[in-house]
Amino acid sequence: MKRAETAIQKALVAxxxxxxxxxxxxxxxxxxxxxxxDMGSEKGIPxxxxxxxxxxxxxIWYLELKTKDGKxxxxxxxxxxxxxxxxxxxxxxxxxxxxAKELICNVLLNKKQPINVA
Numbered sequence: 001m002k003r004a005e006t007a008i009q010k011a012l013v014a015x016x017x018x019x020x021x022x023x024x025x026x027x028x029x030x031x032x033x034x035x036x037x038d039m040g041s042e043k044g045i046p047x048x049x050x051x052x053x054x055x056x057x058x059x060i061w062y063l064e065l066k067t068k069d070g071k072x073x074x075x076x077x078x079x080x081x082x083x084x085x086x087x088x089x090x091x092x093x094x095x096x097x098x099x100a101k102e103l104i105c106n107v108l109l110n111k112k113q114p115i116n117v118a
Contacts, residue, residue, distance in 0.1 A: 067096060
C-alpha cells in the first residue's frame, strides 16, 4: 500500500475507534506482502473489513481505500466483480479520508446500507 493510502487507513481506523465503538475492524494483508500470500491472503481483497450489528444481524463491509485520484488495480477490480451482495454484506471504494468518513457516517448514523461502488 502506498504511503498516502497507509496514512488514510491509519487515520480512518483511529477515527472509527474513537467514534464507533460498536464497529469491529480487520485490516487485510496488503497484496504487496507476498510472504503471507500462501497463508490465505487473496490479491485484490479490500483494505478493511468492518463488522457491526443491526437488529441482531451482523453486517460486513469490505472497504477499499484509495487516495482522491487513486485507481483500482486489476486484481481489485476482479475481486469487486466477484463480490456477491447480500442483505448483510457490502462493498465500497472510498476515495480519501473525507469520503470514507462520509460513507461510514451515512451507514452507521442513518442505518443506510453502503452503496456498492467499484
